[in-house]
Amino acid sequence: MLDCVVIGAGPGGLVSTKELLERGFSDVLCLEKSSSIGGVFANSYDELELTSSAVFSMFSDFWIGDGNAHKFWSKSEVIQYWTDYAKHFDIFQKIRFGANVTSVNQNEDGSWKIQIADEADIICKHLVLAVGNNNEPRLPEWTTKLTSVEYIHAKNYKNPDNLIGKRVLIVGGGESASDIALEVSKVAKQCWVSLRRSTGWVTPRIRGKQAADIATHRGAWMLPRSYGAKLSKLIIKSDKAANDPTLDALVDLNERVTEKHGIWGTYGTKTIALPEAMAKYGCKIIGEIDVVENGGHDLKSSCGAELADVDAIIFCTGYKTYIPFLPKHLREIDARRLYKHIFLPSLGDRIAWVGLARPAFGSQFPIMEMQARYCSHVFSNELKLPDPESMDKTTKQDAHNYNDQFEHSATSIPSLVDYFIYMNSVARIIGCTPPIYRYLLTRPGIWLKLIYGPMQGTQFRLRGRGAKTDTALAIIKKIPVSTFNHVVKAGLIGRLKFALPLPRRANPK
């Protein structure tokens, strides 16, 4: 029997395998059905550029190379980074490629029996599921009426080559929808984007010369979420003042966010592609489609728009959580039933889901690393999970908090979490929150980076379980801090409003 099996060698599987190796498990196997690493990025659209910057997306203990802090990786560049990471931490020796897991069942003693196509079964004590949450496209019911137009899900979109001169509808307003809308608008005769509510909170990848996600720093994000409405107004005011047609379109989209916590009550769409498509290429925003006629050629939306002679539809409508090889009761697991979006209370430390917490802002990669660190400490018995009742109670409270914070988005994206709150809460369990106070007194230069640099994974390597203090300090010194911009100023206004000393707000519940 193996100690641990990790299913999937996307970024979540790589970092899980690496953390288990670092905890001393030599008996680890990572099963990957394809022939390479990269996960969704190996097959996504041609011009994909990450929406989180390299410095935010990096794993905590493996630097991205000097001069790359404000870079946004292409898919080949991010796969190269993970390849270098896997080589550096000797992960490849543990991956079995071409291993398609077809079923997983639990034995009476709690261990797992894993069936792989054309291979002998494998038994393991602990199982990590790192198969991603972008496998099973979610499509609206009205696709059954689309008998005369071409339609695809974003999962299968590669480029707009076959849409030149056509009339194209894009359904959905997240990051893929935005990037695809810009590509399509540049070549199509007409492009519309249909939104149910909003596009989430739109923010550019780059502001000035800096990666905009540096603004996901403690200086602003440690404030109470009730400040989100005021923060949103200050950001909108600053964007309006720029008098730029693309930023005006961005403001139009952000003014659709009606949630009580504004920017902090919804998900982030960290690309300015859709505003650019609207301002420069005539892309039109319409409401939800409620009438489908002529096999999909003619459509009407809830805002009264009538679309005639539509040629093609691209659905950017997200994904269902569905893991087909699991026992039936676990296939469609609701992330909000998992303790810290990782452990099912009734199954304890036997099985962990890595990758089922999608951050509203920030990046999913540091989250997956934090989850992998937690699992590895639990599997190695350095940390004990709370008893099932306590886990259930905490899980319900977390779900309640997220439902309250994110309102509609909490149900439309059941894995949605607040990056800042989530990272701090798991870090507290692991015991690796950064000693902010200490650095304020002893190393103010590092303190400044911790407060006004991006809150990425390296901050959580400074102390506690899994600490790599020297490596972390060397990396943090290279991490940029934000310019004195509108978000920093809004954070300072918020601090005055709440009159709370910095360190006390470092780890809000």
Ligand SMILES: Cc1cc2nc3c(=O)[nH]c(=O)nc-3n(C[C@H](O)[C@H](O)[C@H](O)COP(=O)(O)OP(=O)(O)OC[C@H]3O[C@@H](n4cnc5c(N)ncnc54)[C@H](O)[C@@H]3O)c2cc1C
């Ligand atoms: C288009 C797109 C862009 C994104 N951009 C960003 C971004 O810029 N920043 C960010 O933070 N997040 C981003 N995300 C979100 C998230 O970070 C990615 O989805 C990330 O790839 C998730 O990693 P993962 O390892 O959990 O899953 P995946 O990348 O999906 O990897 C899962 C792996 O499991 C394997 N697998 C599945 N089933 C089996 C099986 N039965 N047997 C064996 N192996 C199996 C798959 O082949 C795959 O290699 C993006 C997501 C998408 C879809």
